[in-house]
Amino acid sequence: MKNFLVINGPNLNMLGVRETDTYGSISLDEIQNYTEKKISGLDVKLEWWQSNSETEIIERLHKLTNEKHDALIINPAAFSHTSIAILDALKILKIPVVEVHLTNTHSRESFRHSMLTAQAASIIMGGLGKEAYYFAVLSQLN
Ligand code: DQA
Numbered sequence: 464m465k466n467f468l469v470i471n472g473p474n475l476n477m478l479g480v481r482e483t484d485t486y487g488s489i490s491l492d493e494i495q496n497y498t499e500k501k502i503s504g505l506d507v508k509l510e511w512w513q514s515n516s517e518t519e520i521i522e523r524l525h526k527l528t529n530e531k532h533d534a535l536i537i538n539p540a541a542f543s544h545t546s547i548a549i550l551d552a553l554k555i556l557k558i559p560v561v562e563v564h565l566t567n568t569h570s571r572e573s574f575r576h577s578m579l580t581a582q583a584a585s586i587i588m589g590g591l592g593k594e595a596y597y598f599a600v601l602s603q604l605n
Contacts, residue, residue: 464506465533467603469596471513472520472540478565486565489593498596507600509536517546524552534559534603536596539580543568546579553583561599564589 471491474481479490489497495511502509510532514520520542527535535558542549543562553560560583567590568575581587586602588595 464508465604466508466510466531467534467536467600468527468530468532469509469511470520470523470535470537470539471511472538472542473515475538475540476513476515485571487592494593494596497593498600501597502600505600505604507604509596509600517542517548521548521552524549524556528555528557532558534561536561536563536599536603537580537584538563538565538595543578543580544575550580550583553580556583559586559603560584561586561588561602563587563591563595563599565592565595566590 475491478486478494479488491513499509512523514523535556537560539546539549539562562581562584568578569589578587588599591598
């Protein structure tokens with residue numbers, strides 16, 4: 464059984480309420496339930512964790528270095544575009560990192576085109592909406 468940590472960054476707890484024209488009306492809990500249903504026949508367990516705090520995300524990444532996860536799936540949200548500190552914390556990890564974004568950030572405002580944290584990712588996915596986490600899981604199963 465593989466064991467993946469899923470980290471969601473700031474404002475993703477407000478999915479379903481925030482900018483529904485951009486992100487749709489589905490909440491993070493609903494995306495989580497949807498993903499869990501889709502992976503139910505697969506040999507993988509997900510731990511879901513969300514924070515709005517850069518510090519907490521960095522500390523969760525540090526803790527991950529002493530844990531037995533096989534991969535990290537992360538949506539750093541806006542911190543993707545700003546946080547060298549999260550990039551540095553991701554670079555400490557020895558497991559594969561998959562960075563996901565619900566939207567295609569390259570088709571949005573120019574400040575979303577720079578993806579700092581993605582430099583530490585082996586895979587980056589954008590624009591898949593609620594399917595993002597499911598495809599990120601599949602990418603790490605072989
Ligand atoms: C996002 C894209 C980011 O630019 C934005 O700040 C988010 C969500 C996405 O999943 O599409 O909060 O990471």
